[in-house]
Amino acid sequence: MHRGDRIGRGLFLSAAGVLSLALAAPSPARAQSAEELQQQIEILQRRLEKVQEQLGELQRQQRETGERVQRVVERPEVPAGVARSGNDEVQLTVSGQVNRALLFSDDGGRRDLFFVDNDNSSTRVRLVGRVRASGELTVGTLFEVEFQSNPSNLVNQDNERGVGSGDFDERHLDLFVDHARYGRLSLGQGDTASNGASEVDLSGTSVVGYSSVGDMAGGILFVDDDTGRTAIRVGAAFSNLDGLSRDDRIRYDTPGFAGFTASASAIADERWDVALRYSREYGDAKLAAAVAYGDAPGAQERIDGSVSVLFGNGVNLTAAAGRDDPDQAGRDDPTFLYAKIGYLMEMFEIGRTALAVDVYSGRDIAADGDDSLSIGAFAVQNLDAIATQLYLGYRYYELDRDGLDLDPINAVMTGARVKF
Numbered sequence: 001m002h003r004g005d006r007i008g009r010g011l012f013l014s015a016a017g018v019l020s021l022a023l024a025a026p027s028p029a030r031a032q033s034a035e036e037l038q039q040q041i042e043i044l045q046r047r048l049e050k051v052q053e054q055l056g057e058l059q060r061q062q063r064e065t066g067e068r069v070q071r072v073v074e075r076p077e078v079p080a081g082v083a084r085s086g087n088d089e090v091q092l093t094v095s096g097q098v099n100r101a102l103l104f105s106d107d108g109g110r111r112d113l114f115f116v117d118n119d120n121s122s123t124r125v126r127l128v129g130r131v132r133a134s135g136e137l138t139v140g141t142l143f144e145v146e147f148q149s150n151p152s153n154l155v156n157q158d159n160e161r162g163v164g165s166g167d168f169d170e171r172h173l174d175l176f177v178d179h180a181r182y183g184r185l186s187l188g189q190g191d192t193a194s195n196g197a198s199e200v201d202l203s204g205t206s207v208v209g210y211s212s213v214g215d216m217a218g219g220i221l222f223v224d225d226d227t228g229r230t231a232i233r234v235g236a237a238f239s240n241l242d243g244l245s246r247d248d249r250i251r252y253d254t255p256g257f258a259g260f261t262a263s264a265s266a267i268a269d270e271r272w273d274v275a276l277r278y279s280r281e282y283g284d285a286k287l288a289a290a291v292a293y294g295d296a297p298g299a300q301e302r303i304d305g306s307v308s309v310l311f312g313n314g315v316n317l318t319a320a321a322g323r324d325d326p327d328q329a330g331r332d333d334p335t336f337l338y339a340k341i342g343y344l345m346e347m348f349e350i351g352r353t354a355l356a357v358d359v360y361s362g363r364d365i366a367a368d369g370d371d372s373l374s375i376g377a378f379a380v381q382n383l384d385a386i387a388t389q390l391y392l393g394y395r396y397y398e399l400d401r402d403g404l405d406l407d408p409i410n411a412v413m414t415g416a417r418v419k420f
Contacts, residue, residue: 089131096125099207101391101415103152103216107223108407114155117148117164118415119215121207124171136180142190144172152413153218153235163219171246184253193251193263194243194273194292194304198320202288202310203342204354205378207417208393211240211306211320211338213360213374216395217411225405234409237366237399238374241304241322241336244273244294271296284312301325306338314344318358332364351382371400389417 085092099121103114117123124146131139145168154163174188201210209216218235244267251265259280266272273294280287291305304322318340325333342356355378362372376395383390397409 085129091130091132093128093130094126095128095420096123097121097417097419098123099415099417101152101413103155104412105157105217105220106410107157107220107229108225108409109223110157112157112160114150114152114160116150116152116155116413116415118208118413118417119148119151119153119218120209120212121417122146122148122151126172138178140176140178142172142174142176145169146171151219153215156219156221156233157229158221159219179255181255183255186249186251186253189248190246190251192244192247192249192267192273192294193253193265193275194294194302195245196242197275197277197290197292198240198242198304198306198322198338200288200290200306200308200320201318201340202286202308203316203318203340203356204344204352204382205340205342205356205380205391205393207380207389208391208413208415209356209358209376209378209395210340211318211358211360212242213240213338213358213376213395213397214238216376216393216413217397217409220397220409220411222399222406222409225407230404230406232366232399232401232406234397237370237372238360238362238397239334239336239365240320240338240360241302241324241334243275243292243302243304244271244296247271269297286310298327300327310344316340316342316344316356318342332368334362334364336360336362336365348381351384353382354378354380367401369402373398373400387419391415391417 099118100123101116101118103116105112105114124144126142126144128143129141133139147168148164149166150161150163155161170189172188172190174186174190176184176186178184199206199211203210214235214237218233218238220234221229222232222234222237223229244265247267249265249267251263254262259278261277263275263277264273271294273292275290275292277290278288287307287309289305289307292303294302296302302322302324304320306318306320308316308318310316318338320338321336323333323335338358338360340356340358342354344352344354347353357378358376360372360374360376362370364370365372374395374397376393378391378393380389380391382388392414393412395411395413397411399406
């Protein structure tokens, strides 16, 4: 029985008891005096007043309960996996990942084993707040930071442990207004319009290898056959020239139209960029692409892009390219080309298996005359039930620089990424 019904029933029985007392009161036939009758009537009146007060309190509680129930009904339900915000009007989503790995490197004369945070997709935590102001308008926030201990792009032969900032590093500190018909406006630290334009990849293996080939072993130093270890890092000699990265900016994205979305952002120091993205399915195949232009006065003008297609049979192809026009007199234009072929399959019931090989070629990336080459092979096994990816990757790095005889570097990485 509902609590309110039980209280009401009790009050009803109390009232009935009072009436019973009234009926059972001594009658004049039993020689009860008028004074005694008057006293009993007063007692009964006080009891009835008390019952009326209790009934009034019950009615007030029922009204308040009904109002609370109405507010709960009107408040949007919190979907599974969404945290409750301190503000009832805000839907707060908490997510992130931990990505740890073992990295083995061979610089041609020395072999090392590192325990790293995989910089292909770093350990991070993300909070997204959303308020639906109307049917078409959403206001929100994006807060995301990474925390890397021994990042794979920084460890090297001289620094095998204790590498990294040892603190949270900003990725996104962003406010946005999203309208279904007018697009999205973002303000704060976050992706510039061009960021990610050379990194479109549908292969399912980007957790261990994609166009930014230096992420796996970017800190490893090349060794010269004649002079020994140099100060040339893999990460400096290999770049996918990807846009203007993340920065404090204002950015606008148009609504999607026939699969296309255009973006533009303005950054301090007169920097700005624009991008065009495309994503669409054709039957059981999916195509995604991006192209961007960024102008960073005092540094360079940059154009880059990528395209990836995933066929229904699991075969996928990815390509990327980019070119810089440096604001340095006499500096050659750095360029890169990248290609990947992969295969996604349902080999096991536990999740999809992704296999891929890629090749990267760079020219004048770190210095005029540089030729850089990287070849990679990757395998990723998804464990859907525990939101985990197991991966194994191999990458070969070769750098040809005038006046040096550099040994190639081989790197192997294996680890796991767990998302929450």
